[in-house]
Amino acid sequence: MKILLLGKNGQVGWELQRALAPLGEVVALGSAQLDLADTAALAAAVDEHAPGVIANAAAYTAVDRAETETAQAAAINAVAPGVLAREAAARGAWLLHFSSDYVFDGQGTRPWRETDPTAPLNAYGRGKLDGEEAIRASGCRHLILRTSWVHSARGGNFAKTMLRFARERERLSVVDDQHGAPTGAELLADVSAHVLREAGRRPEVSGTYHVAAGGETTWHGYARHVIEFARAAGQPVTVAPADIVAVPSSAFPTPARRPANSRLDTTRLRDTFGLVLPDWRAGVDRMLAEVFGG
Numbered sequence: 001m002k003i004l005l006l007g008k009n010g011q012v013g014w015e016l017q018r019a020l021a022p023l024g025e026v027v028a029l030g031s032a033q034l035d036l037a038d039t040a041a042l043a044a045a046v047d048e049h050a051p052g053v054i055a056n057a058a059a060y061t062a063v064d065r066a067e068t069e070t071a072q073a074a075a076i077n078a079v080a081p082g083v084l085a086r087e088a089a090a091r092g093a094w095l096l097h098f099s100s101d102y103v104f105d106g107q108g109t110r111p112w113r114e115t116d117p118t119a120p121l122n123a124y125g126r127g128k129l130d131g132e133e134a135i136r137a138s139g140c141r142h143l144i145l146r147t148s149w150v151h152s153a154r155g156g157n158f159a160k161t162m163l164r165f166a167r168e169r170e171r172l173s174v175v176d177d178q179h180g181a182p183t184g185a186e187l188l189a190d191v192s193a194h195v196l197r198e199a200g201r202r203p204e205v206s207g208t209y210h211v212a213a214g215g216e217t218t219w220h221g222y223a224r225h226v227i228e229f230a231r232a233a234g235q236p237v238t239v240a241p242a243d244i245v246a247v248p249s250s251a252f253p254t255p256a257r258r259p260a261n262s263r264l265d266t267t268r269l270r271d272t273f274g275l276v277l278p279d280w281r282a283g284v285d286r287m288l289a290e291v292f293g294g
Contacts, residue, residue, distance in 0.1 A: 004027050010058065019193040056084055059098065078134065081134055099147075102124055113210075114146075149182045149212075152184065153291050166239040169239060174244055179263055
């Protein structure tokens with residue numbers, strides 16, 4: 001089986017190159033090889049490689065810039081998935097696509113289920129939702145995996161930002177009214193490989209699933225955990241966990257509204273595919289150990 005992977009240099013795309021390799025020949029393309037905003041080039045790439053699986057790990061992820069760069073964000077997050085879906089449907093291929101908890105309005109405290117009403121708060125979320133709907137409308141066999149708070153040792157992320165601040169400052173202020181589960185790119189990639197393998201045997205599993213690490217925290221709790229791990233590992237941080245101050249989201253106004261509730265209910269995924277999703281701390285600790293060279 002041939003797998004066409006788009007977004008190879010992103011956090012998830014990088015891990016997918018490893019995780020999907022046992023399933024077949026992986027043709028991995030990044031933005032240097034393919035502009036997702038170029039719909040003709042996108043269709044031509046699928047036609048050229050004739051894959052049995054299209055794995056779309058590419059996305060426009062600059063949430064705040066999406067408020068002003070609306071056309072570019074929509075081209076990548078909404079239009080491109082629709083093109084890939086139509087190409088997949090025409091060839092009988094599977095489409096693996098990653099979406100976000102940002103398709104919801106972030107209200108309440110209950111983890112979001114796949115069947116809950118969607119109501120994005122910002123342009124990024126609207127684009128991701130439009131992309132999902134285009135995939136479903138195409139009729140292609142698909143696996144849409146919604147996730148949240150993705151991290152990896154590769155590239156920038158919240159944990160690395162906190163570590164940098166903790167080396168430069170003696171006190172940090174971090175939001176404590178947004179709730180979710182930090183989810184490792186390697187976990188997403190491994191889950192993707194598993195569900196794709198099962199999908200090859202059980203086409204009826206086509207649909208939308210939530211994927212996130214177990215447990216939950218806030219950005220403040222996440223920051224405390226990162227700093228505690230760093231101090232225990234002997235890293236040169238000047239901030240103590242007690243000096244990480246919890247503040248409301250209003251303390252850091254942003255162009256795009258963020259959801260307060262990013263919790264995702266993963267019951268459907270776990271029951272359908274027989275998976276266990278580890279606690280978020282396990283993934284964060286592994287990522288930090290890799291960052292520290294451990």
